[in-house]
Amino acid sequence: MTVQEIKEIKITQGLIEQHGLSAEEYEKIKSLLGREPNYTELGIFSVMWSEHCSYKSSRAILKRFPIAGRHIIQGPGENAGVVAIDDDLAMVFKIESHNHPSYIEPYQGAATGVGGIIRDIFTMGARPVACLNSLRFGPLNHPKNRYLMTRVVAGIAGYGNCMGIPTVGGEVCFEACYSQNPLINVFCLGIAKRDRIFYARACGEGNPVIYVGSSTGRDGIHGATMASEEFNEQSEERRPTVQVGDPFTEKLLLEACLELMKTNYIIGIQDMGAAGLTCSNCEMAGRGGAGVEIDLDLVPAREKGMTPYEIMLSESQERMLIVAAKGREDAVKEIFAKWDLHGVSIGHVTADGNMRVKKGGQVVADIPALALTDNAPAYLRPKIMPDYIDEVQSWTPDGLPEPKDYTSVLERMMGSPALGSKAWVYEQYDHMVRINTILFPGADASLLRIMGTPYGIGMTVDGNGRYCYLDPKTGGMLAVAEAARNLVCTGARPLAITNCLNFGDPENPEVMWQFDETVEGIAEACRFFDTPVTGGNVSFYNQTLGEPVFPTPVIGMAGVLQDCRAYVTPWFKHDGDLVCIIGGTGGHLGGSEYLKAEHGIIKGMPPRINLALEAKAQKACLRGIGLGIIRSAHDCSEGGLAVAMAESCFSPYGSIGAEINLDKSDRADALLFGETASRIIVSMNEKRLPEWERLATKIAVPWQIVGHVGGDRLKIGPWISSPVERLRHLWERALAGVIDQ
Amino acid sequence: MRCGVVVFPGSNCDHDCYHVLKHVMGWPVDYIWHKQKDLKGYDLVLLPGGFSYGDYLRAGAIARFSPIMNELNGFAEKGGLVLGICNGFQVLLESGLLPGAMLMNRGLRFICRYVHIRVENNSLPFTGSCKKGQALHIPIAHQEGCYYNDPEAISEMEKGGQVVFRYCSPESEIDDRYNPNGSSGNIAGVCNRQGNVLGMMPHPERCSEAVLGSEDGRLIFSSLLKVAEGVSI
Amino acid sequence: MVAKIYITLKSGVLDPQGKTIHHALSSLGYDEVQGVRLGKYVVMQIGDGDPEKARGRIEEMCRRLLANPVIEEYRFEIEGGE
Amino acid sequence: MVAKIYITLKSGVLDPQGKTIHHALSSLGYDEVQGVRLGKYVVMQIGDGDPEKARGRIEEMCRRLLANPVIEEYRFEIEGGE
Numbered sequence A: 001m002t003v004q005e006i007k008e009i010k011i012t013q014g015l016i017e018q019h020g021l022s023a024e025e026y027e028k029i030k031s032l033l034g035r036e037p038n039y040t041e042l043g044i045f046s047v048m049w050s051e052h053c054s055y056k057s058s059r060a061i062l063k064r065f066p067i068a069g070r071h072i073i074q075g076p077g078e079n080a081g082v083v084a085i086d087d088d089l090a091m092v093f094k095i096e097s098h099n100h101p102s103y104i105e106p107y108q109g110a111a112t113g114v115g116g117i118i119r120d121i122f123t124m125g126a127r128p129v130a131c132l133n134s135l136r137f138g139p140l141n142h143p144k145n146r147y148l149m150t151r152v153v154a155g156i157a158g159y160g161n162c163m164g165i166p167t168v169g170g171e172v173c174f175e176a177c178y179s180q181n182p183l184i185n186v187f188c189l190g191i192a193k194r195d196r197i198f199y200a201r202a203c204g205e206g207n208p209v210i211y212v213g214s215s216t217g218r219d220g221i222h223g224a225t226m227a228s229e230e231f232n233e234q235s236e237e238r239r240p241t242v243q244v245g246d247p248f249t250e251k252l253l254l255e256a257c258l259e260l261m262k263t264n265y266i267i268g269i270q271d272m273g274a275a276g277l278t279c280s281n282c283e284m285a286g287r288g289g290a291g292v293e294i295d296l297d298l299v300p301a302r303e304k305g306m307t308p309y310e311i312m313l314s315e316s317q318e319r320m321l322i323v324a325a326k327g328r329e330d331a332v333k334e335i336f337a338k339w340d341l342h343g344v345s346i347g348h349v350t351a352d353g354n355m356r357v358k359k360g361g362q363v364v365a366d367i368p369a370l371a372l373t374d375n376a377p378a379y380l381r382p383k384i385m386p387d388y389i390d391e392v393q394s395w396t397p398d399g400l401p402e403p404k405d406y407t408s409v410l411e412r413m414m415g416s417p418a419l420g421s422k423a424w425v426y427e428q429y430d431h432m433v434r435i436n437t438i439l440f441p442g443a444d445a446s447l448l449r450i451m452g453t454p455y456g457i458g459m460t461v462d463g464n465g466r467y468c469y470l471d472p473k474t475g476g477m478l479a480v481a482e483a484a485r486n487l488v489c490t491g492a493r494p495l496a497i498t499n500c501l502n503f504g505d506p507e508n509p510e511v512m513w514q515f516d517e518t519v520e521g522i523a524e525a526c527r528f529f530d531t532p533v534t535g536g537n538v539s540f541y542n543q544t545l546g547e548p549v550f551p552t553p554v555i556g557m558a559g560v561l562q563d564c565r566a567y568v569t570p571w572f573k574h575d576g577d578l579v580c581i582i583g584g585t586g587g588h589l590g591g592s593e594y595l596k597a598e599h600g601i602i603k604g605m606p607p608r609i610n611l612a613l614e615a616k617a618q619k620a621c622l623r624g625i626g627l628g629i630i631r632s633a634h635d636c637s638e639g640g641l642a643v644a645m646a647e648s649c650f651s652p653y654g655s656i657g658a659e660i661n662l663d664k665s666d667r668a669d670a671l672l673f674g675e676t677a678s679r680i681i682v683s684m685n686e687k688r689l690p691e692w693e694r695l696a697t698k699i700a701v702p703w704q705i706v707g708h709v710g711g712d713r714l715k716i717g718p719w720i721s722s723p724v725e726r727l728r729h730l731w732e733r734a735l736a737g738v739i740d741q
Numbered sequence B: 001m002r003c004g005v006v007v008f009p010g011s012n013c014d015h016d017c018y019h020v021l022k023h024v025m026g027w028p029v030d031y032i033w034h035k036q037k038d039l040k041g042y043d044l045v046l047l048p049g050g051f052s053y054g055d056y057l058r059a060g061a062i063a064r065f066s067p068i069m070n071e072l073n074g075f076a077e078k079g080g081l082v083l084g085i086c087n088g089f090q091v092l093l094e095s096g097l098l099p100g101a102m103l104m105n106r107g108l109r110f111i112c113r114y115v116h117i118r119v120e121n122n123s124l125p126f127t128g129s130c131k132k133g134q135a136l137h138i139p140i141a142h143q144e145g146c147y148y149n150d151p152e153a154i155s156e157m158e159k160g161g162q163v164v165f166r167y168c169s170p171e172s173e174i175d176d177r178y179n180p181n182g183s184s185g186n187i188a189g190v191c192n193r194q195g196n197v198l199g200m201m202p203h204p205e206r207c208s209e210a211v212l213g214s215e216d217g218r219l220i221f222s223s224l225l226k227v228a229e230g231v232s233i
Numbered sequence C, D: 001m002v003a004k005i006y007i008t009l010k011s012g013v014l015d016p017q018g019k020t021i022h023h024a025l026s027s028l029g030y031d032e033v034q035g036v037r038l039g040k041y042v043v044m045q046i047g048d049g050d051p052e053k054a055r056g057r058i059e060e061m062c063r064r065l066l067a068n069p070v071i072e073e074y075r076f077e078i079e080g081g082e
């Protein structure tokens, strides 16, 4: 098709619908333009106004997040958030979903998700130092789910390992609702100098717009719209749009960009992610209060005969857009040439605020940048509490049969994919490259040193879809609390979060209610813990044939440890050490893994959270670690006390038993496997007990000594007695045993 | 001990090796861009781990044509010390500086974890600080690390002391159970006939500082110290 | 019988490996090379039987397991059938 | 011209990928499959010229870069030369 022919394509009702635009939206486009859009422009509006790019259903609600704080240098709105470490250094981090692409092609979908989040970090001027990932699949007894998990993990490994960025942690969960819609959330963190942060802004009339990285092919056209749709049979036909990742090229792009960032040639820089050239150009122009003019004939193309529509919407990976200082084009290109990469001036910054696109000497699109960004539609969608809520929340354990043999319950749970060791996953990830990783995956949070400083950075990703399904607001709060608790268990102080919100169809009022409540819970907890939100990602339309996934927020949290050597690990250390539980006691069965795994019930209120108590428990743990009293600290979460105790018995160097006595409560299963919030299991030498007592009394946190470390069995009250090596064997084989069957 | 760390496009342990040579060992060290053509003045040239050229086609296959590799041939012939770690080892195999080849791990997956390797030859410049038969606690991180050579070639190598490390138990026992990737004879590292070129899959630079959990890797570098100080080995 | 199966990336799908090999060949001076695509080559020994039936089965194996229909296509030949 | 290059593991060399595919096929019920070897299939576009000369050049590319003689062997065909 010639440029002229494309310009003459008639915009019909059908075409508008195919582009996912409503009649009102189309009217709005016409009024913003003052005319009918042409075909290319329609495509551009369609991707920029898609849910994925415009956040039209979530923008208003996300405003409730606390975003300011002492440490926050950059909150939401840029490619990633920036948080101060000290006067000189900052950490830059963000989380992103790649759910839909990963279902269609799990290896490439997951790989390009990793590639995308890494670009978000280095586009800010930070050297990426660690990745994490949060994965949710359907049950592994189904071969398709095993296939998805195997390929997703391989894809994450393939990309991250090749980039030389360690993948240091994450989570994996299984639930039937994710069978047709796995959740693949990836997190990346980088380190930058505070005074060398780069922003995605185009300004300075006449400054060149430079395209760098891979050439543009027909990959992923309409990726952003696909991520804004639910799956149905026709999704299969969209398959050819999947992009293939090229981590080698991205590694070169990373090094070239970081080299360029040492100079003063950059005015603004942004990666090309969803909606590729379109999104990067209009967002940079929008933020900079300027316009851009680009010529598509100059864009390096991988295929012949690409139309302006295709070039503008292509989601080919490993590309960036740079606005450079006038006169520095050649210097910029030279750096990219050294790394064998394209560096091409494709246009310049203008003063009129429009994104003007030319091809074959003609203007093929001319749109006010703000019409695509700030003026995109925003909706306050109707919401309503779903009917199931009353039913599930009114459940009580009355009448639930208590197991006769608790030892075998524990053994079954330890050997299940949900609670078993995730080593099968993280051993496929290079988690050591760059030699900063102090705490490997397998602990509550991961810890990195920052070379050349005394500091350590802790990071974790956490979420629990089941809790949010049962009570979204509590679930949101629990996710933040658990993330913070995980950091605190290593000795790191939580500073800020990023979040990925995975939900169903926002046009379904019940889903919207879940979303609203979840955000409320996260916001409240973040305010309480003073861990502001620095950014994140919303992924809607996670459902198949009308059935939404559980509302699943994933919290990515980062914190700092002043002396990276003063960390603590989760496992028991010494024979004879006292075992102590900090925080709440008692057992709460609602929403627990035990209830689901042993009784097939997903009901009840999730554990209630008392934020004040949670804060005290965390404070006591941090102080205890700081003073060297605490020798091991482990968060008690999924699987409850018994599972957390068993995990505390395993270290990379071997196993050690423990003997635990608990006050009898009315239900032993609730005591052993209930998931009451705000609990941390710590161990200490008996000699430090008086010091601990003083500390805990001052903070006024509940605690109790429940036993001691030693022997080769885990014994808990009269209920459980199992050789630690046996538990360990079951736990280690849990995933591998199912997947490699 | 003046050191150079070669940087191929896609190398990603270059920075780690640089750090250990410079800040842990205290030696002068330079990055050497793969297009450079001069190795004068260096005592040790290190080929680091990573994914040179993405490991596309075969690990190390493309990097071995880099201009620096010509130079490295001459450097090695003159007795210069060459250490290839992981991808660096693969490059040395592809270039023929070391015998054998790498296949995909038998489990087909990338593996990153700590293993033990037994020191089979401690009379090399790289192993003089180790005891013969000692088990080193050291990480691996690779997908194409299954060492292969035909059986006669391997027995030749064994006779000549060219098999330097084998995967083993913490107690130095060699058994297939401790072989993470299916390597012939559990081989984890080999050297050339002269003993001045060593390739190994495990990463000594990842375990050379206490804060990282093991310091066994430093034995490889401190062995070189003996060479630097002229202690006969 | 022996089946030889050729699995290649669909045209239009990025082939980072092919691209990198092409680049390497160019820098080695093989300027006549204009493009490289890397695929898989599966050689399968099959118990003797009806080649026509084998054809159907192999077709099925390709579709179900050997090729990834999202990004790959395949073709095959059978040799040595009676 | 197009060169099609087939790179396979030498017969004595273990092929864990082939073995895994074989295993997967068996568990899907394809019992007639007796063995699987996985190789590489390189498709190369070459500027037109003398096919005889091209042959020599490709031989060289295989020897130098495309195949590793310690573990692999190769063969190739040229199509569309005059």
Ligand SMILES: Nc1ncnc2c1ncn2[C@@H]1O[C@H](COP(=O)(O)OP(=O)(O)O)[C@@H](O)[C@H]1O
Binding pocket: A132, A133, A134, A135, A167, A168, A169, A170, A171, A172, A422, A423, A425, A426, A429, A440, A441, A442, A443, A444, A445, A446, A462, A486, A635, A637, A638
């Ligand atoms: N997808 C993953 N990638 C990397 N590491 C993982 C992944 N899933 C789990 N892990 C690691 O396994 C350990 C156990 O995970 P999990 O049970 O979720 O811990 P917790 O309950 O403390 O959050 C953690 O150290 C985590 O980092």
Ligand SMILES: [Mg+2]
Binding pocket: A444, A462, A482, A486, A635, A637
């Ligand atoms: Mg946790």
